[in-house]
Amino acid sequence: xxxxxxxxxxxxxxxxxxxxxxxxxxxxxxxxxxxxxxxxxxxxxxxxxxxxxxxxxxxxxxxxxxxxxxxxxxxxxxxxxxxxxxxxxxxxxxxxxxxxxxxxxxxxxxxxxxxxxxxxxxxxxxxxxxxxxxxxxxxxxxxxxxxxxxxxxxxxxxxxxxxxxxxxxxxxxxxxxxxxxxxxxxxxxxxxxxxxxxxxxxxxxxxxxxxxxxxxxxxxxxxxxxxxxxxxxxxxxxxxxxxxxxxxxxxxxxxxxxxxxxxxxxxxxxxxxxxxxxxxxxxxxxxxxxxxxxxxxxxxxxxxxxxxxxxxxxxxxxxxxxxxxxxxxxxxxxxxxxxxxxxxxxxxxxxxxxxxxxxxxxxxxxxxxxxxxxxxxxxxxxxxxxxxxxxxxxxxxxxxxxxxxxxxxxxxxxxxxxxxxxxxxxxxxx
Amino acid sequence: xxxxxxxxxxxxxxxxxxxxxxxxxxxxxxxxxxxxxxxxxxxxxxxxxxxxxxxxxxxxxxxxxxxxxxxxxxxxxxxxxxxxxxxxxxxxxxxxxxxxxxxxxxxxxxxxxxxxxxxxxxxxxxxxxxxxxxxxxxxxxxxxxxxxxxxxxxxxxxxxxxxxxxxxxxxxxxxxxxxxxxxxxxxxxxxxxxxxxxxxxxxxxxxxxxxxxxxxxxxxxxxxxxxxxxxxxxxxxxxxxxxxxxxxxxxxxxxxxxxxxxxxxxxxxxxxxxxxxxxxxxxxxxxxxxxxxxxxxxxxxxxxxxxxxxxxxxxxxxxxxxxxxxxxxxxxxxxxxxxxxxxxxxxxxxxxxxxxxxxxxxxxxxxxxxxxxxxxxxxxxxxxxxxxxxxxxxxxxxxxxxxxxxxxxxxxxxxxxxxxxxxxxxxxxxxxxxxxxxxxxxxxxxxxxxxxxxxxxxxxxxxxxxxxxxx
Numbered sequence: 001x002x003x004x005x006x007x008x009x010x011x012x013x014x015x016x017x018x019x020x021x022x023x024x025x026x027x028x029x030x031x032x033x034x035x036x037x038x039x040x041x042x043x044x045x046x047x048x049x050x051x052x053x054x055x056x057x058x059x060x061x062x063x064x065x066x067x068x069x070x071x072x073x074x075x076x077x078x079x080x081x082x083x084x085x086x087x088x089x090x091x092x093x094x095x096x097x098x099x100x101x102x103x104x105x106x107x108x109x110x111x112x113x114x115x116x117x118x119x120x121x122x123x124x125x126x127x128x129x130x131x132x133x134x135x136x137x138x139x140x141x142x143x144x145x146x147x148x149x150x151x152x153x154x155x156x157x158x159x160x161x162x163x164x165x166x167x168x169x170x171x172x173x174x175x176x177x178x179x180x181x182x183x184x185x186x187x188x189x190x191x192x193x194x195x196x197x198x199x200x201x202x203x204x205x206x207x208x209x210x211x212x213x214x215x216x217x218x219x220x221x222x223x224x225x226x227x228x229x230x231x232x233x234x235x236x237x238x239x240x241x242x243x244x245x246x247x248x249x250x251x252x253x254x255x256x257x258x259x260x261x262x263x264x265x266x267x268x269x270x271x272x273x274x275x276x277x278x279x280x281x282x283x284x285x286x287x288x289x290x291x292x293x294x295x296x297x298x299x300x301x302x303x304x305x306x307x308x309x310x311x312x313x314x315x316x317x318x319x320x321x322x323x324x325x326x327x328x329x330x331x332x333x334x335x336x337x338x339x340x341x342x343x344x345x346x347x348x349x350x351x352x353x354x355x356x357x358x359x360x361x362x363x364x365x366x367x368x369x370x371x372x373x374x375x376x377x378x379x380x381x382x383x384x385x386x387x388x389x390x391x392x393x394x395x396x397x398x399x400x401x402x403x404x405x406x407x408x409x410x411x412x413x414x415x416x417x418x419x420x421x422x423x424x425x426x427x428x429x430x
Numbered sequence: 431x432x433x434x435x436x437x438x439x440x441x442x443x444x445x446x447x448x449x450x451x452x453x454x455x456x457x458x459x460x461x462x463x464x465x466x467x468x469x470x471x472x473x474x475x476x477x478x479x480x481x482x483x484x485x486x487x488x489x490x491x492x493x494x495x496x497x498x499x500x501x502x503x504x505x506x507x508x509x510x511x512x513x514x515x516x517x518x519x520x521x522x523x524x525x526x527x528x529x530x531x532x533x534x535x536x537x538x539x540x541x542x543x544x545x546x547x548x549x550x551x552x553x554x555x556x557x558x559x560x561x562x563x564x565x566x567x568x569x570x571x572x573x574x575x576x577x578x579x580x581x582x583x584x585x586x587x588x589x590x591x592x593x594x595x596x597x598x599x600x601x602x603x604x605x606x607x608x609x610x611x612x613x614x615x616x617x618x619x620x621x622x623x624x625x626x627x628x629x630x631x632x633x634x635x636x637x638x639x640x641x642x643x644x645x646x647x648x649x650x651x652x653x654x655x656x657x658x659x660x661x662x663x664x665x666x667x668x669x670x671x672x673x674x675x676x677x678x679x680x681x682x683x684x685x686x687x688x689x690x691x692x693x694x695x696x697x698x699x700x701x702x703x704x705x706x707x708x709x710x711x712x713x714x715x716x717x718x719x720x721x722x723x724x725x726x727x728x729x730x731x732x733x734x735x736x737x738x739x740x741x742x743x744x745x746x747x748x749x750x751x752x753x754x755x756x757x758x759x760x761x762x763x764x765x766x767x768x769x770x771x772x773x774x775x776x777x778x779x780x781x782x783x784x785x786x787x788x789x790x791x792x793x794x795x796x797x798x799x800x801x802x803x804x805x806x807x808x809x810x811x812x813x814x815x816x817x818x819x820x821x822x823x824x825x826x827x828x829x830x831x832x833x834x835x836x837x838x839x840x841x842x843x844x845x846x847x848x849x850x851x852x853x854x855x856x857x858x859x860x861x862x863x864x865x866x867x868x869x870x871x872x873x874x875x876x877x878x879x880x881x882x883x884x885x886x887x888x889x890x891x892x893x894x895x896x897x898x899x900x901x
Binding site: 029030033034035037038040041042055056057058059060061062063064070071072073074075076077078079080081084085120123124126127128129199212215216218219220222223261264265267268269271279281282294295297316317372375376378379380382386389390 | 527530531532533534535538552555556557558559560561562572574589590592593594595596597612630632633634635636638639640641642643644645646647648649650651652653654657658666668672675676716725726728729753754755756792794797798799
């Protein structure tokens with residue numbers, strides 16, 4: 001075959017020479033897509049990262065994964081669109097109060113068949129709209145039946161269409177072990193949503209779900225991922241991009257510290273790649289037990305920052321809790337600065353001499369900048385200007401660091417510093 | 431001397447052109463970069479106009495520098511070739527570790543340029559949108575028009591060849607076009623772009639998806655534009671929806687909040703069946719909330735073994751693996767125990783294995799869970815489950831492994847050493863043998879571990895000998 005557009009580079013090209021577009025969609029599919037994407041939009045995860053390097057082979061199939069995710073678009077809500085994120089169906093036998101798809105909700109319902117999802121995925125992928133598929137579903141008939149349907153989509157994509165793109169499957173906690181095993185053979189990532197930070201909250205808002213079975217299925221996914229990794233190259237693959245989960249924030253009264261300690265439990269027990277925090281968005285026709293206000297986006301943002309501190313900056317929940325008397329993160333101050341202000345005795349820190357662990361504690365210095373500092377300071381004594389060119393956020397760091405030609409004003413009182421930083425960061429917010 | 435025409439270079443032709451000069455160690459400042467051809471000529475004060483090109487010596491560049499230069503070559507700026515030369519020269523003749531010093535102005539510049547090119551490449555991978563069309567002969571082909579910030583068509587096209595090896599596609603840009611025919615990529619010089627294929631009907635579906643997946647309660651246009659700047663919007667089919675989503679979305683959300691139709695949700699469409707009845711979680715121990723350990727554990731781990739077992743073995747609490755799998759003594763400590771069984775002439779299948787505390791107590795250490803000894807309160811809270819097991823199994827002898835098990839069984843704290851020296855019985859009269867917990871054997875140094883191991887085997891033998899009088 002020759003590439004049909006070679007002649008596009010020739011200047012005289014008439015419209016009539018152009019091939020005709022291919023039409024292959026129905027109104028019905030569009031209606032379902034609108035309903036089932038809308039139903040899936042409350043799931044925060046859209047990551048396409050963590051998959052092994054993989055390419056479709058010449059002659060059949062398509063797709064590739066590089067380990068690094070790609071966001072193919074961004075919607076006006078600021079979130080990335082990486083995968084085709086849809087439900088197979090939004091019919092559901094559960095009645096979780098916070099969920100738009102609960103059985104008592106008065107929303108339009110739809111159900112895709114397996115073939116429709118496969119075709120949509122392939123035609124979107126072929127046009128480079130997406131990195132792959134994130135498929136979830138309401139529970140119909142039984143947990144096992146629903147899981148089988150999800151798996152069938154993944155199986156068709158992988159086996160019949162040699163699809164090498166990214167697949168993320170939602171795992172139904174009550175589904176049988178064999179089904180989870182099969183799901184992991186086809187999917188890059190599996191996820192079971194913990195939904196709410198405490199089991200009390202889950203019990204009252206999602207009476208049919210149990211923390212027990214959610215945790216148990218996370219445990220079994222973890223064990224299978226570990227086994228597959230320990231098996232080396234020859235072992236059958238199982239969810240190479242690991243597992244993730246989501247917690248809804250602000251639908252019930254758990255404090256930020258409770259939320260974070262649940263997250264730490266999940267990270268260390270089940271080796272999660274990510275815990276997603278999803279600010280509760282009011283849903284149509286919701287129960288009066290839920291707040292009807294804008295989603296607490298700043299709270300969600302602070303939780304992500306704290307989550308990063310726990311995973312990459314050597315902080316522990318206990319340490320953060322000490323700097324937060326109320327148990328909640330300070331909305332007007334990032335958690336690292338809040339912690340640093342509560343621990344002023346540890347500062348200032350000399351960027352030219354202190355160890356990495358200490359530098360990680362400085363507000364305004366991130367992991368990447370610290371890497372550059374450590375590399376660069378072997379060749380020179382770092383000055384204010386150097387730090388600037390290395391990318392440090394000096395506006396925040398300036399109160400906490402010493403450089404070759406710089407040290408913070410020592411006489412500034414704790415109160416004043418607090419006020420000054422709060423003002424600075426408020427100015428950043430707007 | 432002169433290195434001619436920077437704009438005509440590709441990375442490879444630049445490399446070929448500069449190599450002799452670089453190998454000879456000519457300074458960047460001594461070179462004049464001149465438009466016109468792809469060749470390098472010498473022309474400077476200390477060199478004859480037609481000075482002979484230096485012979486190419488051996489020239490090796492560090493791999494990091496090579497890949498950095500490849501990216502810099504894409505950076506859309508007329509002086510990049512000169513800059514690349516200077517950078518390469520400095521690494522070769524001034525400081526081989528120059529790139530490790532990101533505070534150096536040249537390196538800082540290179541890092542910035544490199545980042546810009548890589549970001550642009552990433553955006554190309556993300557934002558190229560193909561339109562499908564079929565030729566008269568039925569072949570399906572794909573076309574995309576893309577306007578990159580930098581000259582990244584060549585490296586960018588490789589990604590698409592890998593991703594869509596079996597599709598015929600063309601990506602046209604203002605700098606030229608790349609076409610893949612399922613075997614090789616051809617590059618074409620830029621010309622006036624003719625008509626593009628008319629809209630692909632899937633773009634309509636894609637817009638529908640884009641509208642539906644946007645959560646209008648979270649409108650945040652600046653976050654969107656940070657990652658998807660306006661200059662890309664021209665060639666994104668979904669971008670037509672942005673304005674209306676921003677406008678209508680905010681209005682729709684406000685209306686919903688005002689509506690306050692909060693309470694009057696209908697249950698009319700509810701499906702009657704619920705899984706709740708079908709899947710009652712295992713009652714009893716799995717729902718135990720007598721202490722707080724359940725909160726951070728996966729499950730309660732019950733004892734395991736025949737109900738007719740004569741020997742019951744009580745450990746401290748499940749470990750990491752036991753917690754995940756829901757079975758006692760299957761981790762490293764379980765292996766030590768298995769070896770001890772064998773040495774003592776016992777079979778694991780004949781013994782009832784359980785723990786004083788049924789939930790795993792731990793604290794986070796990095797990404798792992800570190801075992802933490804249960805407190806007396808937790809041991810007491812859990813006692814009822816242990817007593818239940820003893821009641822059900824009615825063992826002839828109980829082996830307590832470690833201090834926590836002793837506390838659980840005797841109600842008072844004793845060290846293993848003192849307990850081993852005593853003849854102990856439960857209040858019910860069942861003889862109790864104290865021994866070391868296999869985990870403490872694992873923690874001990876080689877010498878002590880051997881002693882403890884022997885003690886454990888001896889204690890197991892002792893337990894088994896206590897069975898003898900009963901037959």
